[in-house]
Amino acid sequence: MTAEAPEIYDLRGLNCPLPVLRSRKRLAALPSGTILVVETTDPLASLDLPAMCMEDGHQLVSVERTDGGHRFTIVKG
Template sequence: MSDSDIAARYDLRGLKCPLPVLKTRKRMVSLEPGALVWVETTDPLAVVDIPHFCSEDGHRLVETRTVDGGHHFLIEKRR
């Protein structure tokens, strides 16, 4: 899947726990089921927090990428 297939990018770089999860949760509410979003973070705890959020809220974590200074997470809204 290429980045051009993605509906949205959500830049949460510079935010610390728990803000990346709280803001991602709020953003996901406005999306239709099946929508995809890349979440970009610099918070080192996001590698634990974002997968846990997806599991708890019923979304699918499609991909995790480690990038310079942080991580990118591709999330599919499920419900």
């Protein structure tokens, strides 16, 4: 879970609101500064996860489109 080897959290196949709820719970269990890569297939996650990061004080480093979904790189605040 370091910058060299971030944790990949596979939430593909889950629909709203589960990607946000599970990401929030996973981030709460991690120390500040940890990088978490979240993979989703829910189209609403492209709106919901950035909003969650803003609300909870995490840094959204990048959002990438993948085959069938998105990959979010988040640094826990």
